[in-house]
Amino acid sequence: MxxxxxxxxxxxxxxxxxxxxxxxxxxxxxxxxxxxxPSRSSIRAANRELAKRVQTALYKQKGLETTDLHAIARSGKITLVGMVPDQAQIDLAGKVAESVPGVTSVKNNLTVEEEGH
Missing domain, CATH: 1.20.5 (Single alpha-helices involved in coiled-coils or other helix-helix interfaces)
Structure with missing residues (x-):
């Protein structure tokens, strides 16, 4: 029992x-x-830092016209915006942005600057 x-x-x-x-x-x-x-502020800080690194890489690239070229970052995804003189510049900017550590993808919204602008 x-x-x-x-x-x-x-x-x-x-x-x-x-x-x-x-x-x-x-x-x-x-x-x-x-x-x-991560907090929202730390995510925003990381996005700003990545955009700054991409922008710096673009500025340092010889032969790339960066007067009206800007990088926006969101969680590793980069969007390039602005105007450049020709298609070769668009392609070069995309390749430079892709080469930056931390970049997971690049959306290239650059446009060719029209004559007279």
Missing amino acids: KSIKTYVATAIAVSAIVAIVPVVNAQETTAATSATA
């Missing part, structure tokens, strides 16, 4: 532990996720 009571008590204890552990782990995971999630 004593062994049956011990068996039942053990089964209840194990069941309680099995039921509680996933809840505790879920709470720890949620807390860890929210603690490691």
